[in-house]
Amino acid sequence: MSLHGIGLILMAALTGTASVVLATMLVRWWDRRSGQVRPRLPQGLESSLKPMVLLFRDQVLVDATPPARALLDRFSAPEGDWTRLLQWIGPRFPDAIEALGRIDRLGRFESLGKTGSGSAALRLVAEGIDPGLLRITITDPQAEYAGIVVDSMSQQAMEEELDLLRRSLDQTPMLVWRQDAEERVTWANAAYLRKAEAQSAEPIGWPLPRLLDSPRPVPGAGTRTRRASLTQNGAVSWYDCHSHQVGDQTMMFALPADAAVRAERSLREFVQTLTKTFADLPIGLAIFDRQRQLQLFNPALIDLTNLPTGFLTARPTLFDLLDKLRELRMVPEPKDFRSWRQQMSNLESAAATGHHVEEWSLPGGQTYRVTGRPHPDGAVAFLFENITSEMSLTRKFRAEMSLGSSILDNIGEAVAVFAPGGQVAMTNQVYRNLWPAAADSLGGALACWQAHAEPGPGLEALRARLSGQDGSRDSGLIRGPGGQLLGWSVTRLPAGRQMVCFRLPDPATQPEAVDQHLLAAGAAT
Template identity: 90%
Template sequence: MSLHGAALIPMVVLTGAASVLLAILLVRWWDRGPGRNRPRLPQGLESSLKPMVMLFRDGVLVDATPPARALLDRFSAPEGDWARLLQWIGPRFPDAIEALGRIDRLGRFESLGQSGSGSAALRLVAEGIDAGLLRITITDPQAEYAGIIVDSMSQQAMEEELDLLRRSLDQTPMLVWRQDAEERVTWANAAYLRRAEAQGDEPIGWPLPRLLESPRPVPGAGTRTRRASLNQNGAVSWYDCHSHHVGDQVMMFALPADAAVRAERSLREFVQTLTKTFADLPIGLAIFDRQRQLQLFNPALIDLTSLPTGFLTARPTLFDLLDKLRELRMVPEPKDFRSWRQQMSNLESAAATGHHVEEWSLPGGQTYRVTGRPHPDGAVAFLFEDITSEMSLTRKFRAEMSLGHNILDNIGEAVAVFSPEGQMAMTNQVYRDLWPAAPDSLGGALASWQAHAEAGPGFEALRARLAGSEGALRDTGLIKGPGGQLLGWSVTRLPGGRQMVRFRLPDPATQSDPAGQRLLTAGTAL
């Protein structure tokens, strides 16, 4: 190689190096030029790396990073952003509230958070930059030296929520567990573990035993429910089991249902008692719902109305039942169909609004008492009672009473009966003709007798006898009546404390005999 060729080699090397360096500088200048497209971090990652810094001037937020603004937006305080910040700082940095009030003298304050655990422990730094200007910085101490800034507030919130969920599941009285595809228990809460430990004397192992036969949910069908029992040392506990798919596993929830089971058992026993009672009642019972369809009836209804059992079990409406009764001639004979329908409509409306009673005189000679009573939720109940014997007895009693009154009215004496309380219980026609006024009490009768009769020893003896005064031993005597005629009186005690007073005219010879007049004056008994 010639000397000239050897001298060109270093020049070529230097020229190449200079070209490479120039190319690198041009690439960097082009990348940093305005308007150039440069590779950037993903937006979510870039925002998560931003620090949480807030700048306040005299309690007013001047500037803040996006994570800091997101923190303040989580709270609502009408006093402003400073109050929102204190609302978040208070439970996490107990000593920060007092220190922030003295930040003008302290200049700088730093506190490590008391809330959270692990990497969720936060650090708060407050710095007084200028008069009235304060900078608040919230960081994660463990992330500072790793070269990144993590949103520790989110991590702390997740850990707090996780701790809350764990405590809630452990303190709940219901059993919660998870099963895999082979129905093995892969997780359970504290209540389930306590139940499993109480089932046997030996410590439980893994996998955990299954306590309840819970329902298997159908994929896509949502939650399924089933009631299951758990027998522990002879004591049976009931649970309402709910199952739900979570991925390829199943979450089970067993809610205590002992109270519901006891209530249902009591309700069944009560219904059975009512059913037996209704079956033994001699009164026909028919209960209709708010749509007026028959929901309940007893055997006495069939016996009283001769309605077919198949007809009643088909749950007819109220008007269908009344129409059937009309066909069987078990309702009062109507004048026409229209008036009968109106009468039945009135019966239904009266029974629905309040207590209603009717008496049906049937063509066959029976008499039924039909009672309508409203029930809750718009239902109505009808009771059919055969009162034929009662009505016959009432008619017989009324006939005997009428006969007794006729007998009293046709005897020749004036009769009045007083109750133990001194009320007028009965009089006959002769008494009403004799005495112009007929007061309804013993005191009123005595006043009337005194006003229309002549006072004397006979009347005083009558007053004393009716008043029950001591020493009044006379049951008979004489008084002068309203027309001046001589009347003989007598008082008779009746059962129940009643008293009967009779007035009778003496013989005509006694009326004209002067001796009789002397007896009247002396008040001597006849």
């Protein structure tokens, strides 16, 4: 090839290269001037970025791009693709549900979704193309003309974590939902959706109905709790509702509280039963907690102590109540205030550590029995009982017993009463003077009589009579301590008791008995 041919080829190549460079420069200059800079996408990525577009005719899906179909496949709704789309649109575009119902009049509607954490705001455009034909386009304004390359391992980990969180929320028995500033439900878990479907006779849509009257969180106050009820088919279910503010949204958590409500109702009924029982008791009751503050009392306490009802309902402390009783002269008169305080402190400490009983003799002549008992968790209970009648009866009984003993001590006979078991139930002073070594049982008494009396038929007959060997004789004569002649007699008393009397015989009235005893004693010797 000649040099001329080679030169023509080089000139053509240079001319072509210069044309390409000049065209590229012109394109870049035009893009800068028009302000439209098209970012360069990685090779093979531009073809994979497709818009999310759905085409509906009378709410029936006609066509959709692959990303839009993938979006609908994430939801399960037997009503159709339109309901699936509303389930996704409702939480993100609260105003779009109402606008889609008026799209025939609006013609076109555009909405910017709520900004989520870590993601850009989405844009929804709904256009009525023909009557009954609706096109919905969902785009990310910040991702237009841009491709995002994601690490496959990171995306897989995030998807697995998202799936775990979604399954956990759907399987939890508590109701979880989210509300916006207008208290519209923007998201709910599966348990909430099941409850909402059971409450409504028709298929539910967005926004979802509110099931519970949940508490409103106070900014800066953290989580608030409130108990709410839900009636379904005549049955009432109770929930403990917790609210937590997250940005301009409010997360709600409703934990089943039926067991707690039943336990509280049982406890309340039990307390009411105890209250009614305490109200009928004639004994005054006052229960103090571990801080010694009055927590429970019954009407009998007011009747016995004359304490004002308003004073008791104000829940006074134990020492305030005791001071009030002292003012009303319903406690024993103390010698001085210091000894009174010490006595009350001893009463409180003794009642807190164990069973403690005191008897108060009041200035008005009444007698109260005050009982202190410890209760769980450091509490203490005091019982006030009016025992004036009981004490009067006891004093009367003791006086009668003392009178009977005085009468027995002043009669001329020695008397001993034996119980059915052989115990000595009673003796008088004459008997104790006659038999100085008196025992406390029938066997001991027989041994005493045998040791201090002379042997003879009379003593054997007394032994046989008391031991049950021979019950034919109820009286006789023995020679007692010091050789004096004594007449004995045995008398049966009620409840199996036996009374033995020893007395000096009267020769004027019983000469024959004395002579027979002397003859029997002489024959024995």
